[in-house]
Amino acid sequence: MYKKIVFVLFFISSFASAQEIIKGIVTDKKKQPLFGANIAWQNSKSVTKTDENGNFSIEKSTEVSILEISYEGFETQKIIVSSVENLSIILKEVNNLKEVTISKTKKSTEHSLYKVANVQTMGQKELLKAACCNLSESFSTNPSIDVNFSDAVTGNRQIKMLGLTSPYILITDENIPSVRGASQAYGLSFVPGTWVESIQITKGAGSVINGYESISGQINYEVLKPFNDIPFFLNLYGSQDSRYELNTNFNHKYSDKLSATLFLHGNTRQSRNDMNNDGFLDNPIGKQVNILNRWQYNDAEKGWFSFFNLRYMNDEKQAGQVNFNPETDKFTTNAWGSEVNTEKIEISNKTGYVFPDMPYQSFGFQNSFQSHKQESYFGFNQYTIHQKSFYSNLLFNSIISNTKNKFTTGINVAHDQYNEAVALNFNRDFSRIDNSLGAFFEYTFDNLDNFSLVAGARIDQHNRLGTFVTPRLHIRYNPWNQAVIRASVGRGKRAANIFAENQQLFASNRNFSILNSDGKLYGLNPEIAWNYGVSFIQKFKLLGMSSEVVFDYYVTDFQNQAVVDIDANAQQVLFYNLEGKSFANSFQAEFSIELIKHLNFKSAYKYFDVQTQYTSVQLQRALQAKHRIFGNLSFETHIKEKGQQWKFDVTYNWLGEQRLPNTNSNPVGYQLADYSPSFAVMNAQITRTFSSTFELYVGGENIGNYKQNNGIVQSENPFGTYFDSSMLYGPVFGQMYYAGLRFKIK
Template structure:
């Protein structure tokens, strides 16, 4: 009985029935793969393991998806080096991004929050396409990304990772772990990074990447008492991040607030406390109760030339979940209550807008989710929740996921669901502050910046078939998703190059992906995918495709490992190829001839490669290159010769600004 309780405690840590199904199936079906998929999971999900995260220089969460075909990684602007992710053709605000199923990147942290979780802290990442579980909230529209951090109970006593690159970025990660007793364990994670030199690879007079430094500390405590049925976590985190960018000659102490040289600083400070308590009934291991709580303080002070943007957010999140069965384990359910509180203090000073946008958002909701699983060929998860929000009102959120296995190693899935959210139009579009655009919010008498809430329905189907060919395993599959926005906060860059309009409107996003995974030879694996996007919105000028989104994308990853020889010695080789088709660009037709873009960007390719040498079970080194072909956007900044003029714009980025980048690092462990 004690062994069974321990297993259920570990499964319960996610507090998410979808994640539980994934973890159970993973252990049986895809034990050795770095990206794990299940034929029995109800949702269309995949788990990126720690092995996958080591395939590239994923120094933080935003950089962890370079080898995953389901996530598109783009640069948000020409200055900050910030990477933005998209899934199903929609940007990260439409994803629910959680850390151990507690919402983590939302509100004030939307622009830069993904870069605040170091890659070495991550144990695994679960990616779910389509509307997520109602257990986790009502905001998810295109999917969910859940990050599981390394658990103190399974961590090693010491870990060291050092990294350096030719763009003058240096990082150091250290992990310390202590087992105080059979029940208590603690881990201390310390991360620091800095960029110390100025780089201008395209000779436009502006830094390609910001100068900066970050210190990030996390202390985790875990209590596990399998005999009594208890497991709990408590986390304390502090992070301080400073960035400086702009012209090469900009001096922040001398030139801030003047027109001597254009410059920008983005200074962020975060403090988080979170806890999770779970109890599995000893006599009924199928029945459990969990309680999650999180407090977050996020403070960002920033300026972009003469524009200023400050946002301070204090948030509290609480979720109570009860899991049990109806008659037998074929019929399961989860029900509970959650509460969210957000206190925003926001100041915006840009052309046409100058003032405070302070507000308090709070909501309380109840949910119920039913799961039928015959453990053979069919399962269904149907759920709904009702929430009362002080700005969004009283509303319901229905969602459903289905899975059917028509034959061996084949799975057909379908899902549908509704999502609703308040768009933080300034926090989510900070790249526009580094421009001379005049901001204008077309007031609709709504309760969020004068706009109404965003409401969308997401529908999707997927199919995956496993196979053996020439005595090698593989799988092939496709998925198609459509997102219909009844109402969206439209960001209109077609009105003119000197304008940024925000208003309510309708839009849709169609996403098709075809993927093949195949073992070409022993320890030599191929992963390839083609993606097609059709994304349209109703702009004031008429229906048009969304800018800066390639309709066609092609992805290939090749990974090879040698046999492990005596002492743990091994070579690992990884190569990733991305081809991006042309992208519709914002309107620049009224600019002077030298400051215009064509209607569409050219298509281009990017290649990354990495070699890892493991010398023993405790020491390894790696080296790699990003943007192997040295592709750079021809003109990254409009009006760079007159940054305080009317044509200045750093936000129209469709390709890398920095060229070829080499890096190297080492990892050392004490087990």
């Protein structure tokens, strides 16, 4: 039945006659795009709106020729349109609303009222509220993403969305799959925060255009564009835990069509810190070098645009006991230690073409090659993985009859070569090659008023996952002004890389076992899940102050899952196919308000019910708080003539009790309680801008100095039977303060 529907849509799109389309962009006098501006023909009730980039398209009216463009805080413009053309419209600000308008157009995090999917966009203003040394640290001020440490040894941060860890989130670099496979454990820490222009967070099933792997959502990050970048940027950072960082960007515009930026990043930590006195480093020592050369070509007259990226990264980490020396202690019982060395090479490009005489029609071509090589050991456990990946996506956009009916179709191919070997309580080579070929079709309907939907499906052939169909549906409805209701449903399927995704368990003396052997992925079957969700957003004035409430409820229901069982026995890790129920129910209520001009308060309450059927019992997922409370308060002073300004930001996170893995098989001295205590963490940052080119910032993390003192079981004897560093539910370092500076040449 579905194939017939797709065929009919293709048939209609092939023979439908396209109406004349007016396309344009709306900006302010500083060329900043205006998001959500109203575009309408005079005396017409049908209104379209500009997108996040200020772009719009509207059918040419056969009755009137006057186009009205309006936006809050700006003078309404009326333009006579005599033919199909691309318009560039600059709106003038109303003087008495000038400051209000700037605050609106540069909101740090924006919940879209007009996108069909449940998307929120974090801009650079939001990212600068915290140190944001890398992408894994960029979500501390966002309530939709939970950030936790994965274990008490590696210092690695793990993110969660809708109660599920990052492998269930599709993470993309400008819509090209990025953090996946071998890079799941540490990949987010390999993206410097200063490179990121914006982050789009999509809850629930994502678009079929980006693949079949998304289950709980998608995180897409946009890197700074050479055309919009400044000639020079410098960021220096230093922290109490002896982490030092250098970020610098060099931009050069070769012509009005070609521009390039060289991004340089380096960080190091050499001091050995043990703030909870367990004999182990709280954070690994090491260094990282990260280089990106990014080129952009734009030829608007002919409709061509392109990006080309060349990147190299080398990261070295050493963790373990404070007195561990790899030259004398590696693979001995002198001291317990770990090293994780990673080298990454990436080449990618994106090329697009917009038909000049048909601006609603375009095609794009994306290609990416990545080599990710990791060599590591954790005590006597050894893990090596080298993933070589190629990804290519060809897509075509057009309309069916008119711009109310749009579609995107295309094909993509993916090739992953894994050279993977583990030396645990067994020695195995799990090297393999994964190939997939897929085709997708996505239909978008928008009545240009209050209703839109995106219905898509893709069919893929994978040498291990088989041939399968992935359907996705998103619906948006605006029942009244400044309100939106959304619903979504979709299916996701993925290959679980059980060792790459669970490296925190290597830092223990558990025995690893795979109980199934008839599947094509480590003997296991692929993971399959359905995600259902609804959300409601209402923006309003409360006592004259701009306010917003958001309610989200999502359910992820697994048909199959690669279960990671650390509860059956405290000395074992078991991997097996799901037999029973596994689900994640997530509810979030968010409220934000501008208390006074430039003083913003944002709060959220989150509830998670995440359960899995283990060998003999259904349990709440370990190390997952059922209840979380988030609060953020930010204030900015008025910008003076020379650009001088103060910025203050405080973030509060409260985590309820978390179920701890079962340790009843350990001796009494090494048994943990059933649940962790609840605790709170508070972060703050103050930024002083001295001019439009120079600013200093100081901040603190975990200011309340909360520390988990029993993060490592049997820490006094790491070669003993009961040693385990994966029981981490809270921070181990305690208070941490940092400072830095930013300098720009514009």
